[in-house]
Amino acid sequence: MHRFWEKVIKPVMIAAQPAHIVEIGSLTGLNTFKILDYCHHTGSKCTVIDPAPQFDADLLSDYYGESFRMVKDFSLQALPGVEPYDMILIDGDHNWYTVYHELKQVERMALSAGAFPVVMLHDIDWPYGRRDMYYFPESIPEEYRKPSAMQGVEPGNPLLVPGGGFNHMVHNALVEHGERNGVLTAVEDFLKETTFDLSWHALRSNNGLGIILPGDTPYGRMIPFILNTSGL
Template identity: 65%
Template structure:
């Protein structure tokens, strides 16, 4: 998601001026430390949900103090303890079950706080827009877990490759498309059910960026300009 920072995420943050940011999926921190710098500069807070960060989270806590809260948990375990959020970035486990239920938990939070956050999603395009991937397959209930293998993919082909291809080490679903399969499918299914009035925008570069914006959001008027001038 850090590839969208300069042209999309940063302008959205400038326009929205969020007080509480939640980042799901931090990994090496390439996006995280940009969010933390904003939070420190603007007296906001960034809640980082990442079970296995590949950087020194304890040192970052010392450096950023009250402006950061690290939750070393799976997102579905951590989100019930988040009371409010203005902006959320979702780049965690790229599968239907996780993303759909992350959004259901955001919906519950919004019902209590009275405000649905702006939500940004990575991987809404190929390969995981319509195909599940599991970082921890055992964490997904069996009835929602697609058959999978550590094999690669190529655009335009549903089945996994016998050798080579994109993202070979990952636990990729054996096939693309179909019900309850992929990040974009989870977003669409959620939007078809929720009572909140939401607007969805997509960029197709860099594996896809989805932007879910509530009807009341102050960025609704400027977002089309941000996206149109991004060149992405």
């Protein structure tokens, strides 16, 4: 998601002026460090959720103080304990079950807080827009878990690639497309059901970035401008 920082994420943050940002999935922290710099200069705070962050969270905590909170847990276990937020970046486990239920938890928070946050989601395009991927397959209930294998994927091939291929080191669903399969499918299913007035915006480059906005936001007109002029 960090590839969208300069041209999309930072401008959206400046327009929305979030006071509390949640980041799901931090990996090595390339995006996290940028968010924390924003928080440091604006007096905002960031809660990062990742069961296995690949950076020194204690060091960041010492440097950023109350602007930073690290939660080392799965997102679906952690989100109910996070105080209300006005922006959330979702780039964690790229599968229907996780993303759909992350959005449902965002919705429950919004119902309690009285306002829906800005939601940014990575990987709404190939390879995981229409295919589940599991970092920890055992964390997904069996009835929602697609048959998968630690084999890679390639553009235009709905099946997995024995030996090699993109992301061959994680568990990928054996088949692309179909019901309850992939990040974009989870977003679409959520948007069909929610009672909130929301708008949806998408970029297809860099594996895809989706943005969900509350329909009545005063900065809503800025988002299409930011996306259309990003060059992405």
